[in-house]
Every structure is written in C-alpha cells, then in structure tokens.
Amino acid sequence: MRLLNRSAGRLSRHRRGPLAGVVLLLLGLVLTGTMYAAFAPAQAGSAESDAEQIAKGRELFLVGCAYCHGQNGEGIQTVREDTQFGPPLVGVGAAAVDFQVGTGRMPMVQPGQQAEDKPRVYDDEEIEALSAYVASLGPGPAIPEPDDYSIADLTEEEQEDAIVRGGQIFLTNCTACHNFNGSGGAMPNGGYAPALHETDPKYIYEAMLTGPQQMPNFSNGNLAPDEKRDVINYLLSLREQPEYGGFALGGLGPVSEGLFAWLVGIGSLVGFAVWIAAHTTRSTKKKGTAA
Structure with missing residues (x-):
C-alpha cells in the first residue's frame, strides 16, 4: 500500500509539473497535424478540379459562345449598337447556362427573336464545365x-x-x-x-x-x-x-x-343543309320530267 501511494504521489507531482503542459501541447500539435494531413489533400484536389473544370468550360465557351457573347462574357452589340447578338453573361449564374444549353436553346444557329427548344449540342460534363466557367464570371443563381x-x-x-x-x-x-x-x-x-x-x-x-x-x-x-x-x-x-x-x-x-x-x-351542319338542298332539287327535276 505504501508503495502504491508513493507511485501515485509521484505521478500526481509530474502531472502538476511544468513539463505536463509541454507534453499536452505537443500532443495537440501532433493531433492537429494528423487531421490536416488527412483532410487537406482532398480540399486541394477539389480546388484543382474546380480550376480545371473552369478552364475546360472557357475553352468550350471560346469555341461555341464567344461569337455572340464575347470572349469574356461581356456581350456583343450590333453595328448600330441598338441591339445585341448576345447579352452579357456576367452574373447570370450556372442555372442560366444549365437551362439554355441543357434544353438545346443555346448555342443558336443564328440570332433570332426566340431560341428554339431543340436537341442539345453538349453532353452533361461539357454543360457542367460551361456552367462553372460562366459562374466564375460573377455571382448568380446556382443549379x-x-x-x-x-x-x-x-x-x-x-x-x-x-x-x-x-x-x-x-x-x-x-x-x-x-x-x-x-x-x-x-x-x-x-x-x-x-x-x-x-x-x-x-x-x-x-x-x-x-x-x-x-x-x-x-x-x-x-x-x-x-x-x-x-x-x-x-x-x-x-x-x-x-x-x-x-x-x-x-x-x-x-x-x-x-x-x-x-x-x-357548324361546318358539318352547313354541309348537311347543302346536301339536303341539292338532293331536294334533283328530286323535283325528276318528278317534273315524268309529268
């Protein structure tokens, strides 16, 4: 019993000693570093993936959309500057792109009064990339x-x-x-x-x-x-x-x-009335001939 009491007393003194705080601090740093190492790579990879998707969307945009909407989504006006080939896309958000491109309304064959709903040109991945690029131009509604x-x-x-x-x-x-x-x-x-x-x-x-x-x-x-x-x-x-x-x-x-x-x-009624009148006329002529 005396030996146990002495051991407990020594442990109690060590816990209250100045080294105890240092040990706890080191343990906290090790735990924090381990958690960061576990989760940080996924976050970095996600950011890199977003950047790659935006870059891919810009490439698609320059080929299929820039003619009307401008290379940076600023929109392009006609020569008279009273109408636009394509409106600016800054701030329209990913939802606008997903709707217009997903329903086949964009890209248009040529500017017109209204974009027609037609089979879409881009697949799902390309639409996501285009949406990500336009969303990067300014804040707007998400999908x-x-x-x-x-x-x-x-x-x-x-x-x-x-x-x-x-x-x-x-x-x-x-x-x-x-x-x-x-x-x-x-x-x-x-x-x-x-x-x-x-x-x-x-x-x-x-x-x-x-x-x-x-x-x-x-x-x-x-x-x-x-x-x-x-x-x-x-x-x-x-x-x-x-x-x-x-x-x-x-x-x-x-x-x-x-x-x-x-x-x-009413058309059927009129047609039926004409038929009756024509039939009546033929019947009258036949009777007169016989007489």
Missing part, C-alpha cells in the same frame, strides 16, 4: 438540386396542400402566357410561351429562377423556393389528370374550342 423541387419527403396531406398552393400561384402569375393548362401560347413580337407538359422539373425551376427571354424573373426574393417547388408539382399533377371531356384540343382553352365548333360543328 438547383432535386430536393429543391421535389415534395417526396412531405406527407400525403402536405403534398396535396403544396399542389393546391402551386396551382394558385400558377393561375395568378403564369396563365397569361402559358395557358391555364401549361400548354403555352403566342407572345408579342413573334415570340411564344412554350408548353410545359414534357419539360423537366429542373428546367422549370431554372426558368423561374433566371427569367429566360421574354419570361419574367421570379428570383427567390419574388417567389420563395418553396413556392417554385409548389408550382412545379402543380404542373406535374396536370400530366396525370385524365381528360374527362374527351378531346382536349391541346388544352388551349376557348380559342381552339371555338374554332373546332365553327369548323367541325
């Missing part, structure tokens, strides 16, 4: 994640409420251009609002976020991210609804329905 426009993590009741809210927002802000059914419609100066029946939810979110072409910009300050999500899921719900009335006629509303009524409905 949304699937969780930003999905309601899968909500309860069934919450999903129904989200769709109802989205319908109210869409009917208030979007039907003037896209039609109440999301079927699109004509716009001034030769433009048009595209149909949304087959558009990927990510691109709908990016369109609201960036406001391409004649579309208003519904930034997060104007329309909260949850509200954008609700609008998207309202549009998705329309795709699952059956057409109870039979012929949907494109879901374009009273214009197409009225045209169908005039051409098919």
